[in-house]
Amino acid sequence: MKQYVVKTDHLTKSYHGSTALRDVSLTMAPGKIYGLIGQNGAGKTTLMRLLAGLSFPQSGSIELFGHQGERALQQERKRMGCMIEHPGFVPYLTAKENLKYHRMVRGIPNPEIEDELLELVGLSDTGKKKVKNFSLGMKQRLGIAIALVGSPELLILDEPTNGLDPLGVVEVRNLVKRLCEERHMTVLISSHNLPELYQTVTNYIIIHHGEIKQTLTQEELEAACQHHIVIHCDQPEKLAGVLETQLNTTKYKVMPDKSIKLFDYLNDTDMVAKRIFENGIVATKLSVEGDTLENYFLSVIGGNRNA
Numbered sequence: 032m033k034q035y036v037v038k039t040d041h042l043t044k045s046y047h048g049s050t051a052l053r054d055v056s057l058t059m060a061p062g063k064i065y066g067l068i069g070q071n072g073a074g075k076t077t078l079m080r081l082l083a084g085l086s087f088p089q090s091g092s093i094e095l096f097g098h099q100g101e102r103a104l105q106q107e108r109k110r111m112g113c114m115i116e117h118p119g120f121v122p123y124l125t126a127k128e129n130l131k132y133h134r135m136v137r138g139i140p141n142p143e144i145e146d147e148l149l150e151l152v153g154l155s156d157t158g159k160k161k162v163k164n165f166s167l168g169m170k171q172r173l174g175i176a177i178a179l180v181g182s183p184e185l186l187i188l189d190e191p192t193n194g195l196d197p198l199g200v201v202e203v204r205n206l207v208k209r210l211c212e213e214r215h216m217t218v219l220i221s222s223h224n225l226p227e228l229y230q231t232v233t234n235y236i237i238i239h240h241g242e243i244k245q246t247l248t249q250e251e252l253e254a255a256c257q258h259h260i261v262i263h264c265d266q267p268e269k270l271a272g273v274l275e276t277q278l279n280t281t282k283y284k285v286m287p288d289k290s291i292k293l294f295d296y297l298n299d300t301d302m303v304a305k306r307i308f309e310n311g312i313v314a315t316k317l318s319v320e321g322d323t324l325e326n327y328f329l330s331v332i333g334g335n336r337n338a
C-alpha cells in the first residue's frame with residue numbers, strides 16, 4: 032500500500048458553531064510540493080494548524096507518515112517544520128540568535144546548523160542586524176529557516192509570499208524548489224493567488240469555504256488552461272480521422288462527452304471548419320477556449336470573487 036506523508040480523512044473544524052473546514056480528505060505523497068490555494072477565510076490556516084497539532088478537529092482523522100492517534104502524531108510531528116501565521120521571532124535578537132534560540136528550544140545539539148540555514152535562505156551577511164530592522168522578505172526567509180531547524184521531512188508554510196515584492200516572491204519560490212530537490216522534502220505551501228504558485232508546486236489543492244473543491248497536478252492544470260479548439264459534431268470518430276489524415280495532426284483529444292479538443296490550428300480555425308464541412312460532418316459548435324490561471328481558479332470555486 033502506498034505510504035503518504037499526510038493523509039486526512041473527513042476532517043471537520045468549527046469555531047463557535049461556524050464551520051471553517053468541512054469533510055477534508057486528502058493525501059500528500061513524499062517529495063511533492065503542494066499548493067493550498069484559497070481566498071481569504073477559505074480555511075487554509077485552519078487546515079495547517081490541524082496538521083501541525085496547534086488545534087484539534089471536531090471530527091475526522093489525521094495520519095502522518097503512516098501513523099494515527101494523538102500520541103503517535105506528537106512523535107511524527109517532530110519530522111515536520113512549520114511557519115504558520117506569525118513566525119516566532121524574538122525581534123531584538125539577530126537572525127543567528129533567533130535560530131540558536133529555536134535550536135535550543137527544540138533540543139537540537141549541532142550549532143553548525145545555524146550558519147548552514149542562514150546560508151541556505153540567503154541571510155548569512157545580516158551580522159549584528161536585529162530582526163526588528165529586517166525587511167518583510169528577510170523576515171519571511173528567517174521564518175522558513177526557523178521551520179527548517181529540525182531538518183524536517185515535511186515543511187508547512189502558510190502564505191510565505193504574503194506582502195513580498197515580485198523579487199521576494201521569486202526568492203521564496205526558488206528556495207522552496209531547492210529544498211524539495213536537494214533535501215527531498217514534502218512541502219505544503221498556501222497562497223490566495225494561484226498564478227503566484229504556478230511552477231513552484233507540483234500539485235494544487237483548491238479550497239473554498241472550508242471544502243476541497245479540486246486537487247490537480249501541474250500537468251493537469253496546464254492542460255486545463257491550454258488554449259484549444261472545442262468541436263461538437265455528429266461524427267466525432269470520422270472527425271478524428273479527418274484531423275489525422277487531412278490536417279496531419281494528432282494534437283487532439285476526444286472528451287467523454289464526445290466533443291473534440293484540438294490543440295492545433297488555433298490560428299486557422301477557418302481551415303478546420305472547411306475540412307469539417309467538406310467531409311459532410313455537421314458541427315454544432317466550434318470555438319477557441321482556454322483559461323488564464325486566475326480564471327480557472329475562479330471557475331473552480333464558483334466564478335465569483337465574493338461567492
Ligand SMILES: Nc1ncnc2c1ncn2[C@@H]1O[C@H](COP(=O)(O)OP(=O)(O)OP(=O)(O)O)[C@@H](O)[C@H]1O
Pocket residue numbers: 046047050051069070071072073074075076077078223
Ligand atoms: N480562532 C478562530 N476563531 C474563530 N473563527 C476562526 C478562527 N480561526 C479561523 N476562523 C474562521 O475560520 C474560517 C477559515 O479561516 P482561515 O484562517 O483558516 O482561512 P485562510 O484561508 O487561512 O484565510 P487567510 O488567507 O485570510 O489567512 C474563517 O471564516 C475564519 O474567520
